[in-house]
Amino acid sequence: MNEKIKQVETQYLNKTLKKMNQSLIDIEAEINRTNKNISDVSKSWGDVRLKTDTYSGIVETAMSVRQQQQMLAERENSKTRAEVRFETLKKQIKKPYFARIDFSESVSDSGEPETIYIGLGSFSDDDNNYYVYDWRAPVASIYYDGGIGDVEYLTPDGSQKAHVTLKRQFQIEDGVIVTLFDTEEAIGDAMLMNALNGESSTKMKSIVTTIQKEQNKIIRNTNADLLFVQGAAGSGKTAAVLQRIAYLLYRYRGKLTSGQVILFSPNQLFNDYIDQVLPELGEQNMVQMTFYQYASRRLPKIAVETLQERFEIDKADSKLSLIKGSLMMFKAVEAYANSLNKHGMKLRSIVFRNEPLIPKERIAEIYYQYNENYKLSQRLEATRDTLMRILSSRLGTEMRKDWVDLEIENLSKQEYDELVGAGRVRMGDNEEADAAAVTRRTQLGQGEQEREFSSEKAERKFLAKQIVTRALKPLAQQIRRGRFLNINAQFVDFMREAHKYIDLSAYGVSDEGWQLHVEQVINNLKNHQLSLADTTIYLYLYDLITGKHGERDIRFLFIDEIQDYTPFQLAFLKFSFPLAKFTVLGDLNQAIFTKDNATHLREDFATLFAPERVENIQLTQTYRSTQQITDFTKEILIDGQNIDAFNRNGEKPVVHIGQSEKELLQLLKVQLQGNAQEQESTAIITKTLADAKSLAQALNDKNVTLIQSENQRLAPGAIIVPSYLAKGLEFDAVIIWHADTTRYTDNSERRLLYTVASRAMHRLTLLSEKNATPLLNNVAKDLYEVR
Numbered sequence: 001m002n003e004k005i006k007q008v009e010t011q012y013l014n015k016t017l018k019k020m021n022q023s024l025i026d027i028e029a030e031i032n033r034t035n036k037n038i039s040d041v042s043k044s045w046g047d048v049r050l051k052t053d054t055y056s057g058i059v060e061t062a063m064s065v066r067q068q069q070q071m072l073a074e075r076e077n078s079k080t081r082a083e084v085r086f087e088t089l090k091k092q093i094k095k096p097y098f099a100r101i102d103f104s105e106s107v108s109d110s111g112e113p114e115t116i117y118i119g120l121g122s123f124s125d126d127d128n129n130y131y132v133y134d135w136r137a138p139v140a141s142i143y144y145d146g147g148i149g150d151v152e153y154l155t156p157d158g159s160q161k162a163h164v165t166l167k168r169q170f171q172i173e174d175g176v177i178v179t180l181f182d183t184e185e186a187i188g189d190a191m192l193m194n195a196l197n198g199e200s201s202t203k204m205k206s207i208v209t210t211i212q213k214e215q216n217k218i219i220r221n222t223n224a225d226l227l228f229v230q231g232a233a234g235s236g237k238t239a240a241v242l243q244r245i246a247y248l249l250y251r252y253r254g255k256l257t258s259g260q261v262i263l264f265s266p267n268q269l270f271n272d273y274i275d276q277v278l279p280e281l282g283e284q285n286m287v288q289m290t291f292y293q294y295a296s297r298r299l300p301k302i303a304v305e306t307l308q309e310r311f312e313i314d315k316a317d318s319k320l321s322l323i324k325g326s327l328m329m330f331k332a333v334e335a336y337a338n339s340l341n342k343h344g345m346k347l348r349s350i351v352f353r354n355e356p357l358i359p360k361e362r363i364a365e366i367y368y369q370y371n372e373n374y375k376l377s378q379r380l381e382a383t384r385d386t387l388m389r390i391l392s393s394r395l396g397t398e399m400r401k402d403w404v405d406l407e408i409e410n411l412s413k414q415e416y417d418e419l420v421g422a423g424r425v426r427m428g429d430n431e432e433a434d435a436a437a438v439t440r441r442t443q444l445g446q447g448e449q450e451r452e453f454s455s456e457k458a459e460r461k462f463l464a465k466q467i468v469t470r471a472l473k474p475l476a477q478q479i480r481r482g483r484f485l486n487i488n489a490q491f492v493d494f495m496r497e498a499h500k501y502i503d504l505s506a507y508g509v510s511d512e513g514w515q516l517h518v519e520q521v522i523n524n525l526k527n528h529q530l531s532l533a534d535t536t537i538y539l540y541l542y543d544l545i546t547g548k549h550g551e552r553d554i555r556f557l558f559i560d561e562i563q564d565y566t567p568f569q570l571a572f573l574k575f576s577f578p579l580a581k582f583t584v585l586g587d588l589n590q591a592i593f594t595k596d597n598a599t600h601l602r603e604d605f606a607t608l609f610a611p612e613r614v615e616n617i618q619l620t621q622t623y624r625s626t627q628q629i630t631d632f633t634k635e636i637l638i639d640g641q642n643i644d645a646f647n648r649n650g651e652k653p654v655v656h657i658g659q660s661e662k663e664l665l666q667l668l669k670v671q672l673q674g675n676a677q678e679q680e681s682t683a684i685i686t687k688t689l690a691d692a693k694s695l696a697q698a699l700n701d702k703n704v705t706l707i708q709s710e711n712q713r714l715a716p717g718a719i720i721v722p723s724y725l726a727k728g729l730e731f732d733a734v735i736i737w738h739a740d741t742t743r744y745t746d747n748s749e750r751r752l753l754y755t756v757a758s759r760a761m762h763r764l765t766l767l768s769e770k771n772a773t774p775l776l777n778n779v780a781k782d783l784y785e786v787r
């Protein structure tokens, strides 16, 4: 490194550090000051006079309590803001910045070029001198996008030209410049190599210093309503998209919170794996969930098919899966729901004391008395109102009935007191939320109340009203919750009638075949079970009937591993989050659940958006694995030619052949020992959960953690994990258990084998009993070793 340059840069670094340190001291003082203020306000609680005997006294007390609360909240707020600033700066001070660019705003500009430094966050002194710019600032895009010379970058006001004269990268450790070099390209390979050579860990890290040009496009895109990112395993889709979330939170600061961003991820384990990236970037994590969680949470009484069942047990006919997951099916549900505007709504009587109080035929009359322009949701609302009125009108009739007399006679002293004293129940009250109920409760108090009745008749009337009201209350709740709609029956009816709305033969399914399948679905439903595909149909139908408008508060929705979704599920998500912009990431080569059905996914999904608002980005460069591993894994695929390995050297993948499972186990132990010595984190990936369990038992090694559920945590060291849970993760070393004819034979398992093999960063070992899997037949022999 040129000494002169180093000297100048060290000076700048020291100046920055000094300012940062001073700023830390100032912020700390500010926090202490606010702390003191807060404790002063808290102390002054004693001054709040509690006057509760008169109405105006109550109001006055309430006002001063509110003022105190507001003051506290404001101070707490500024304290939290200061604390966040303090924490961010403390983190940043170790590496204040990682790059510098010199540029002039336009080519013709003959003045001194501007110099800016780029880091995790912006830092300026009290006089507004910027020492460091946030990596997300528009101008910082120059650093990621191009080399020296003329460049163009996007600002909120449009495109801006600049002429770059210098790009310098730094490695700063604990306030000292370790290395520094100038580069003419976007992000120097040396820098990238350095970042990639690190050990894997159980937590993903941010890639802010080495974001690649293509990734930068993903990160800063604000135009597309649907941004579709297709990229090979390890091409940095997930990494880029997490940076993108941080970018969006910066770009729309004040208008967008992390609670308005949802990431749908493949499984819980993956959630755990990526949950440090945003905090590392100084942002709060977005909402993370799996589609299973999203769907099953809405149907608490039904056991929705789990990930493992979906992968291992759900061997449903692929033609049927294709139909149920199709956009045609989505449209069929819509058409069916539309038909319900005329007839066919399945209803339930409202039953009281084992008799239909309002028979379903009557409900149907009410439901269909509104004219044809009513939408399903309006129909439901109007029916609800009418039913509530009918229920109220039944009060008088019921009060005169014998059962009421009997209940009055049988009242215990305590029950009597409760009824007479409380007078709390009123039909239709939603006790917690209803303001009227709250007021009444406060007026009457909670204790016993003496009440005088003018006559026995008046007493009976009062009691009867209380008793009937109490008895009818659950019915009022049923009506409010729309329990008179029989959604289960409606779903079954739709499935039976589906052939009228969708051309089954286009999918090669006969009417009989379909009906047979529907009977199976009905049986499952009787046992409170549904597959994920059926659950989605169920929920969509439910939402159409009840007029749900979806979550309008969510602005950005991310879906990772999109190839494992069906077009139906995606359309359902679009319907459920109508105002969200979608960013979806996928690798069709890793479709392990939907297999071939994933092929048209992109086209199908894109039809739901305006064509000019759809953008596609393809990532072909992979970063995770060594050249040797990437070259090997891509040949497992039939069409893996679009995958470029990053030029990083390592050993060739090794296939170990053993003659028996016992021998495989022995080979595994040796391999594990070797990996452990080199401190490589290792994942032994089995095909199924059963395999994972029995292997853990056979291995009986307390240093190896069995991951059998997605709710577990990733452990450092070695783990055994079933294939479907390894999605999206990466490890220094991967050992594929039983990479032979017993597990990986069928062509349809090619993508699975590719998915698990591509988890490896530096070392890949396949253990095969007797023969290696035939899926390696097309892989050039010089790309791996056989032992």
Ligand SMILES: Nc1ncnc2c1ncn2[C@@H]1O[C@H](COP(=O)(O)OP(=O)(O)OP(=O)(O)O)[C@@H](O)[C@H]1O
Pocket: 192, 195, 196, 205, 207, 210, 211, 212, 215, 231, 232, 233, 234, 235, 236, 237, 238, 239, 240, 587, 590, 623, 624, 727, 728, 729, 730, 758
């Ligand atoms: N620009 C980059 N600089 C440094 N590391 C990167 C960069 N891009 C990606 N990586 C690293 O490459 C690895 C793979 O990235 P990531 O997991 O995002 O890939 P992916 O496309 O989501 O893969 P998969 O489809 O297999 O889940 C990660 O360790 C990530 O940190």
